[in-house]
Amino acid sequence: MGDTFGMFQPGASNGEPRSGRSQTVGTDPVSGLPSRVSAHRSPDMPPDGPGPVRARRRRPLIVGIGGSSRANSTTHQALATVLAMMGQAGAETMLLGAADLDLPMYAPERQERPAAALRLLAAVERADGLVIATPGYHGGISGQVKNALDYLEDLRGAPRPYLDGRAVALIVGARGTQAAGTTLTALRSTVHALRGWPTPLGVTLNTAVPLFDPHGRVLDRTVAARLDTLADQIMGFTYAWSQVL
Numbered sequence: 001m002g003d004t005f006g007m008f009q010p011g012a013s014n015g016e017p018r019s020g021r022s023q024t025v026g027t028d029p030v031s032g033l034p035s036r037v038s039a040h041r042s043p044d045m046p047p048d049g050p051g052p053v054r055a056r057r058r059r060p061l062i063v064g065i066g067g068s069s070r071a072n073s074t075t076h077q078a079l080a081t082v083l084a085m086m087g088q089a090g091a092e093t094m095l096l097g098a099a100d101l102d103l104p105m106y107a108p109e110r111q112e113r114p115a116a117a118l119r120l121l122a123a124v125e126r127a128d129g130l131v132i133a134t135p136g137y138h139g140g141i142s143g144q145v146k147n148a149l150d151y152l153e154d155l156r157g158a159p160r161p162y163l164d165g166r167a168v169a170l171i172v173g174a175r176g177t178q179a180a181g182t183t184l185t186a187l188r189s190t191v192h193a194l195r196g197w198p199t200p201l202g203v204t205l206n207t208a209v210p211l212f213d214p215h216g217r218v219l220d221r222t223v224a225a226r227l228d229t230l231a232d233q234i235m236g237f238t239y240a241w242s243q244v245l
Contacts, residue, residue, distance in 0.1 A: 059090055059091055059092045060090075060091050060092065060128040060129060060235070060238050060239070060242070061091070061092045061093075061094065061126055061127050061128050061129075062083065062086050062091045062092070062093050062094075062127065062128065062129045062130065062131065062234065062235075062238070063093075063094045063095075063096065063123045063124060063126075063127040063129075063130050063131070064079045064080075064082070064083045064093065064094065064095040064096065064130070064131040064132075064133065065096050065101070065120075065124075065130060065131070065132050065133070065145070065148060065149075066079055066096075066097070066101075066131075066132050066133035066134050066145050066148075066171070067079055067097040067098045067133060068098055068134075068135045068142060068144075068173075069098045069144070072212075072216075073135065073173070073207075074173045074205055074207045074211055074212065075133045075134065075135050075171065075172075075173035075205070075207075076097055076098070076133070077211075077212045077216050078133060078171050078173065078203070078205055078211075078212075078223075078227060079095065079097075079131060079133035079171060080095060080216065081212075081216070081218060081227055082131050082169065082171070082227050082230055082231050082234075083095055083131065085227065085228060085231035086231050086234065086235055089231065089235055091235060091238075094123055094127075096119075096120060096123060096148075098144060100116055100119070100120065101116070101120070101144050101145065101147070101148045102116065102144075103116055103117050103120075103147055103148060103151065105147060106147055106150035106151050106153070108153060113151075113154070117151050117154075120148060120151060121151065121152070121154055121155060124152060124155065124163070125155060125158055125160070127166060128166065128238050128242070129166050129167045129168070129169075129234050129235075129237070129238040130163065130166060130167075130168045130169070130196070131168070131169040131170075131171065131230075131234060132145065132149075132168060132169070132170055132171070132187065132191070133145075133170075133171035133172070133173070134146075134171075134172055134173075134183065134187060135172070135173050135174060135183075135207070136172050136173065136174030136175075136179040136180050136182070136183035137183075138179075139178070139179050139182040139183060139186075140182065140183055140186050141183060141186055141187055141190065146190070149190055149194065152194055161195065162194040162195045162196070163191060163194040163195055163196030164195040164196070165195075165197075165241060166196055166197065166238075166241075167196075167197045167198075167199055167233070167234050167237035167238055167241065168191045168196040168197060168198050168199065168234075169198075169199045169201075169202075169203075169230045169231075169233065169234040170184060170187050170188065170191070170198055170199070170202040170203070171202075171203045171204075171205065171230070172184045172187065172202070172203070172204045172205065173204075173205040173207045174204070174205070174206070174207060175206070175207050175208045176206065176208065177204070177206070180204035180205070180206070181204065184202045184204055187202075188202065197237065199230065199233040199234055199237060200233065201226065201229055201230055201233055203223075203226045203227060203230050205223065211223055
């Protein structure tokens with residue numbers, strides 16, 4: 001992550017979705033930022049005139065992990081919605097849903113890894129940021145999502161071990177606030193143990209009420225605003241972290 005990314009414009013400070021999210025990104029994605037080159041410009045250099053030519057910046061890769069085995073689950077739809085928002089903001093995205101996480105129980109003593117596990121590990125190793133979404137089962141992370149996170153132990157010897165140096169957005173869906181809260185706390189603890197940086201906002205969803213229509217559109221404006229803020233935070237922190245590497 002030694003190169004930098006295009007500028008991402010955060011949403012409104014009141015948490016409402018900002019307008020124009022799908023607006024095309026300009027040819028110079030950091031034109032709205034103070035240039036680090038101009039900040040260190042020599043006093044002998046003229047203030048105007050052509051400046052240094054900056055290389056085209058690559059798009060950050062945001063990997064989404066989670067969902068549940070139930071088709072069109074609230075958790076899966078929320079994960080897909082956030083990734084779509086970040087895709088519109090200029091990120092490259094990858095969603096690893098329940099079918100991609102159908103893995104054998106993690107066993108560190110075994111050397112062989114199925115193709116799905118290798119794909120998960122390769123995606124996380126490349127990722128500049130992540131979104132993890134899980135249903136709350138009996139007050140905790142689903143077994144499928146926790147097992148997938150356990151596989152990240154195989155990245156202990158990577159240049160960026162585990163989730164080191166990456167912002168991680170968290171989404172929890174559960175029937176009731178108590179289960180959602182305890183599951184979010186457990187998920188934050190797991191991400192911390194993997195050296196990731198959970199975003200300040202963690203989104204909890206009450207799956208006892210319909211939150212998405214049959215086409216995957218968010219029905220609740222408050223939920224839409226929270227998912228929008230979550231997308232803002234993961235993109236903002238991913239961009240900011242790229243500046244110090």
